[in-house]
Amino acid sequence: MRMGGEQSKMYERYAPIQRMVKPGVWKETILDALQLKPTQWPSRDTTKRGDDRSLVDGGATHAPKQMKAWKTHHPKRYERLQQARAIINQISQDTHTPSEIVLKPQIVRDLCWTDHPGRVDVAEFLRREGARDWQIGLVSASLSRVTM
Structure with a gap:
Protein backbone atom coordinates (compact mmCIF):
# COMPACT_ATOMS: atom_id res chain seq x y z
CA MET A 1 0.00 0.00 0.00
CA ARG A 2 1.48 3.29 -1.03
CA MET A 3 0.15 6.52 0.33
CA GLY A 4 3.03 8.66 -0.80
CA GLY A 5 3.44 10.19 2.64
CA GLU A 6 6.42 10.17 4.94
CA GLN A 7 4.96 7.34 7.01
CA SER A 8 4.64 5.13 3.94
CA LYS A 9 8.23 5.84 2.98
CA MET A 10 9.41 4.89 6.47
CA TYR A 11 7.38 1.68 6.34
CA GLU A 12 8.83 0.74 2.97
CA ARG A 13 12.32 1.49 4.24
CA TYR A 14 12.16 -0.41 7.56
CA ALA A 15 9.63 -3.22 6.98
CA PRO A 16 12.15 -5.59 5.34
CA ILE A 17 14.55 -5.10 8.25
CA GLN A 18 11.79 -5.78 10.78
CA ARG A 19 10.78 -8.96 8.96
CA MET A 20 14.35 -10.24 9.18
CA VAL A 21 14.94 -9.31 12.84
CA LYS A 22 11.69 -10.19 14.59
CA PRO A 23 11.39 -13.90 13.73
CA GLY A 24 14.96 -14.52 14.88
CA VAL A 25 14.47 -12.62 18.12
CA TRP A 26 11.20 -14.40 18.87
CA LYS A 27 12.63 -17.81 18.05
CA GLU A 28 15.60 -17.26 20.36
CA THR A 29 13.39 -16.00 23.18
CA ILE A 30 11.00 -18.95 22.89
CA LEU A 31 13.86 -21.45 22.83
CA LYS A 37 12.53 -25.30 34.68
CA PRO A 38 9.12 -24.55 36.24
CA THR A 39 10.88 -23.24 39.36
CA GLN A 40 12.58 -20.62 37.18
CA TRP A 41 9.36 -19.35 35.64
CA PRO A 42 8.41 -15.81 36.62
CA SER A 43 5.56 -15.54 39.07
CA ARG A 44 2.70 -13.17 38.67
CA ASP A 45 2.46 -10.83 41.64
CA THR A 46 -1.20 -9.84 42.03
CA THR A 47 -0.42 -6.98 44.42
CA LYS A 48 1.35 -4.87 41.80
CA ARG A 49 -0.20 -1.70 40.45
CA GLY A 50 -1.68 -1.66 37.00
CA ASP A 51 -3.65 -4.89 37.30
CA ASP A 52 -7.29 -3.90 37.84
CA ARG A 53 -7.99 -7.22 39.52
CA SER A 54 -5.15 -6.89 42.02
CA LEU A 55 -5.77 -6.60 45.72
CA VAL A 56 -5.07 -3.74 48.10
CA ASP A 57 -5.57 -3.45 51.84
CA GLY A 58 -5.52 -7.18 52.35
CA GLY A 59 -8.49 -8.09 50.19
CA ALA A 60 -10.34 -5.05 48.87
CA THR A 61 -10.16 -4.43 45.15
CA HIS A 62 -9.00 -1.16 43.63
CA ALA A 63 -11.35 1.73 44.13
CA PRO A 64 -13.78 2.52 41.32
CA LYS A 65 -13.14 5.63 39.25
CA GLN A 66 -16.81 6.61 38.89
CA MET A 67 -17.68 9.24 41.49
CA LYS A 68 -21.41 8.54 41.18
CA ALA A 69 -20.90 5.10 42.77
CA TRP A 70 -18.87 6.66 45.57
CA LYS A 71 -21.36 9.41 46.31
CA THR A 72 -24.53 7.31 46.27
CA HIS A 73 -23.37 3.97 47.68
CA HIS A 74 -20.36 4.88 49.85
CA PRO A 75 -20.84 8.39 51.28
CA LYS A 76 -18.24 8.01 54.07
CA ARG A 77 -15.59 6.93 51.60
CA TYR A 78 -16.64 9.74 49.27
CA GLU A 79 -16.23 12.29 52.08
CA ARG A 80 -12.75 10.91 52.88
CA LEU A 81 -11.85 11.15 49.21
CA GLN A 82 -12.98 14.77 49.01
CA GLN A 83 -10.91 15.66 52.08
CA ALA A 84 -7.86 13.83 50.70
CA ARG A 85 -8.23 15.58 47.34
CA ALA A 86 -8.43 18.94 49.09
CA ILE A 87 -5.19 18.18 50.93
CA ILE A 88 -3.45 17.05 47.74
CA ASN A 89 -4.67 20.15 45.91
CA GLN A 90 -3.41 22.42 48.70
CA ILE A 91 0.01 20.74 48.66
CA SER A 92 -0.03 21.03 44.88
CA GLN A 93 -0.63 24.77 45.08
CA ASP A 94 1.95 25.27 47.83
CA THR A 95 4.66 23.42 45.90
CA HIS A 96 3.61 24.63 42.42
CA THR A 97 3.41 20.99 41.33
CA PRO A 98 0.52 19.38 39.45
CA SER A 99 -1.66 17.37 41.83
CA GLU A 100 -1.27 14.16 39.81
CA ILE A 101 2.51 14.48 40.27
CA VAL A 102 2.14 15.02 44.01
CA LEU A 103 0.28 11.70 44.19
CA LYS A 104 -1.43 9.59 41.54
CA PRO A 105 -5.23 9.92 41.72
CA GLN A 106 -5.72 6.12 41.76
CA ILE A 107 -3.50 5.82 44.85
CA VAL A 108 -5.61 8.47 46.61
CA ARG A 109 -8.81 6.65 45.64
CA ASP A 110 -7.43 3.31 46.84
CA LEU A 111 -6.40 4.84 50.17
CA CYS A 112 -9.87 6.28 50.73
CA TRP A 113 -11.56 3.05 49.62
CA THR A 114 -10.08 0.94 52.42
CA ASP A 115 -12.53 -0.81 54.74
CA HIS A 116 -10.72 0.14 57.96
CA PRO A 117 -9.11 3.55 57.36
CA GLY A 118 -8.03 4.03 60.98
CA ARG A 119 -5.88 0.89 60.87
CA VAL A 120 -3.97 1.82 57.71
CA ASP A 121 -0.36 2.95 58.02
CA VAL A 122 -0.58 5.61 55.32
CA ALA A 123 3.16 5.80 54.62
CA GLU A 124 3.42 2.02 54.21
CA PHE A 125 0.27 1.93 52.07
CA LEU A 126 1.66 4.62 49.77
CA ARG A 127 4.98 2.78 49.51
CA ARG A 128 3.20 -0.49 48.59
CA GLU A 129 1.17 1.33 45.97
CA GLY A 130 4.29 2.68 44.28
CA ALA A 131 4.60 6.22 45.64
CA ARG A 132 8.11 7.62 45.76
CA ASP A 133 9.82 8.54 49.02
CA TRP A 134 9.51 12.28 48.39
CA GLN A 135 5.78 11.88 47.72
CA ILE A 136 5.32 9.86 50.90
CA GLY A 137 7.21 12.44 52.95
CA LEU A 138 5.16 15.23 51.44
CA VAL A 139 1.65 13.84 51.92
CA SER A 140 1.59 10.96 54.42
CA ALA A 141 1.19 13.02 57.62
CA SER A 142 -1.65 15.08 56.17
CA LEU A 143 -3.44 12.09 54.65
CA SER A 144 -3.10 10.20 57.95
CA ARG A 145 -5.32 12.83 59.58
CA VAL A 146 -8.00 12.23 56.93
CA THR A 147 -8.02 8.46 57.36
CA MET A 148 -8.24 8.53 61.16
Whole structure:
Protein backbone atom coordinates (compact mmCIF):
# COMPACT_ATOMS: atom_id res chain seq x y z
CA MET A 1 0.00 0.00 0.00
CA ARG A 2 1.48 3.29 -1.03
CA MET A 3 0.15 6.52 0.33
CA GLY A 4 3.03 8.66 -0.80
CA GLY A 5 3.44 10.19 2.64
CA GLU A 6 6.42 10.17 4.94
CA GLN A 7 4.96 7.34 7.01
CA SER A 8 4.64 5.13 3.94
CA LYS A 9 8.23 5.84 2.98
CA MET A 10 9.41 4.89 6.47
CA TYR A 11 7.38 1.68 6.34
CA GLU A 12 8.83 0.74 2.97
CA ARG A 13 12.32 1.49 4.24
CA TYR A 14 12.16 -0.41 7.56
CA ALA A 15 9.63 -3.22 6.98
CA PRO A 16 12.15 -5.59 5.34
CA ILE A 17 14.55 -5.10 8.25
CA GLN A 18 11.79 -5.78 10.78
CA ARG A 19 10.78 -8.96 8.96
CA MET A 20 14.35 -10.24 9.18
CA VAL A 21 14.94 -9.31 12.84
CA LYS A 22 11.69 -10.19 14.59
CA PRO A 23 11.39 -13.90 13.73
CA GLY A 24 14.96 -14.52 14.88
CA VAL A 25 14.47 -12.62 18.12
CA TRP A 26 11.20 -14.40 18.87
CA LYS A 27 12.63 -17.81 18.05
CA GLU A 28 15.60 -17.26 20.36
CA THR A 29 13.39 -16.00 23.18
CA ILE A 30 11.00 -18.95 22.89
CA LEU A 31 13.86 -21.45 22.83
CA ASP A 32 15.37 -19.83 25.95
CA ALA A 33 12.01 -19.98 27.70
CA LEU A 34 11.54 -23.65 26.84
CA GLN A 35 14.86 -24.43 28.54
CA LEU A 36 13.64 -23.00 31.89
CA LYS A 37 12.53 -25.30 34.68
CA PRO A 38 9.12 -24.55 36.24
CA THR A 39 10.88 -23.24 39.36
CA GLN A 40 12.58 -20.62 37.18
CA TRP A 41 9.36 -19.35 35.64
CA PRO A 42 8.41 -15.81 36.62
CA SER A 43 5.56 -15.54 39.07
CA ARG A 44 2.70 -13.17 38.67
CA ASP A 45 2.46 -10.83 41.64
CA THR A 46 -1.20 -9.84 42.03
CA THR A 47 -0.42 -6.98 44.42
CA LYS A 48 1.35 -4.87 41.80
CA ARG A 49 -0.20 -1.70 40.45
CA GLY A 50 -1.68 -1.66 37.00
CA ASP A 51 -3.65 -4.89 37.30
CA ASP A 52 -7.29 -3.90 37.84
CA ARG A 53 -7.99 -7.22 39.52
CA SER A 54 -5.15 -6.89 42.02
CA LEU A 55 -5.77 -6.60 45.72
CA VAL A 56 -5.07 -3.74 48.10
CA ASP A 57 -5.57 -3.45 51.84
CA GLY A 58 -5.52 -7.18 52.35
CA GLY A 59 -8.49 -8.09 50.19
CA ALA A 60 -10.34 -5.05 48.87
CA THR A 61 -10.16 -4.43 45.15
CA HIS A 62 -9.00 -1.16 43.63
CA ALA A 63 -11.35 1.73 44.13
CA PRO A 64 -13.78 2.52 41.32
CA LYS A 65 -13.14 5.63 39.25
CA GLN A 66 -16.81 6.61 38.89
CA MET A 67 -17.68 9.24 41.49
CA LYS A 68 -21.41 8.54 41.18
CA ALA A 69 -20.90 5.10 42.77
CA TRP A 70 -18.87 6.66 45.57
CA LYS A 71 -21.36 9.41 46.31
CA THR A 72 -24.53 7.31 46.27
CA HIS A 73 -23.37 3.97 47.68
CA HIS A 74 -20.36 4.88 49.85
CA PRO A 75 -20.84 8.39 51.28
CA LYS A 76 -18.24 8.01 54.07
CA ARG A 77 -15.59 6.93 51.60
CA TYR A 78 -16.64 9.74 49.27
CA GLU A 79 -16.23 12.29 52.08
CA ARG A 80 -12.75 10.91 52.88
CA LEU A 81 -11.85 11.15 49.21
CA GLN A 82 -12.98 14.77 49.01
CA GLN A 83 -10.91 15.66 52.08
CA ALA A 84 -7.86 13.83 50.70
CA ARG A 85 -8.23 15.58 47.34
CA ALA A 86 -8.43 18.94 49.09
CA ILE A 87 -5.19 18.18 50.93
CA ILE A 88 -3.45 17.05 47.74
CA ASN A 89 -4.67 20.15 45.91
CA GLN A 90 -3.41 22.42 48.70
CA ILE A 91 0.01 20.74 48.66
CA SER A 92 -0.03 21.03 44.88
CA GLN A 93 -0.63 24.77 45.08
CA ASP A 94 1.95 25.27 47.83
CA THR A 95 4.66 23.42 45.90
CA HIS A 96 3.61 24.63 42.42
CA THR A 97 3.41 20.99 41.33
CA PRO A 98 0.52 19.38 39.45
CA SER A 99 -1.66 17.37 41.83
CA GLU A 100 -1.27 14.16 39.81
CA ILE A 101 2.51 14.48 40.27
CA VAL A 102 2.14 15.02 44.01
CA LEU A 103 0.28 11.70 44.19
CA LYS A 104 -1.43 9.59 41.54
CA PRO A 105 -5.23 9.92 41.72
CA GLN A 106 -5.72 6.12 41.76
CA ILE A 107 -3.50 5.82 44.85
CA VAL A 108 -5.61 8.47 46.61
CA ARG A 109 -8.81 6.65 45.64
CA ASP A 110 -7.43 3.31 46.84
CA LEU A 111 -6.40 4.84 50.17
CA CYS A 112 -9.87 6.28 50.73
CA TRP A 113 -11.56 3.05 49.62
CA THR A 114 -10.08 0.94 52.42
CA ASP A 115 -12.53 -0.81 54.74
CA HIS A 116 -10.72 0.14 57.96
CA PRO A 117 -9.11 3.55 57.36
CA GLY A 118 -8.03 4.03 60.98
CA ARG A 119 -5.88 0.89 60.87
CA VAL A 120 -3.97 1.82 57.71
CA ASP A 121 -0.36 2.95 58.02
CA VAL A 122 -0.58 5.61 55.32
CA ALA A 123 3.16 5.80 54.62
CA GLU A 124 3.42 2.02 54.21
CA PHE A 125 0.27 1.93 52.07
CA LEU A 126 1.66 4.62 49.77
CA ARG A 127 4.98 2.78 49.51
CA ARG A 128 3.20 -0.49 48.59
CA GLU A 129 1.17 1.33 45.97
CA GLY A 130 4.29 2.68 44.28
CA ALA A 131 4.60 6.22 45.64
CA ARG A 132 8.11 7.62 45.76
CA ASP A 133 9.82 8.54 49.02
CA TRP A 134 9.51 12.28 48.39
CA GLN A 135 5.78 11.88 47.72
CA ILE A 136 5.32 9.86 50.90
CA GLY A 137 7.21 12.44 52.95
CA LEU A 138 5.16 15.23 51.44
CA VAL A 139 1.65 13.84 51.92
CA SER A 140 1.59 10.96 54.42
CA ALA A 141 1.19 13.02 57.62
CA SER A 142 -1.65 15.08 56.17
CA LEU A 143 -3.44 12.09 54.65
CA SER A 144 -3.10 10.20 57.95
CA ARG A 145 -5.32 12.83 59.58
CA VAL A 146 -8.00 12.23 56.93
CA THR A 147 -8.02 8.46 57.36
CA MET A 148 -8.24 8.53 61.16
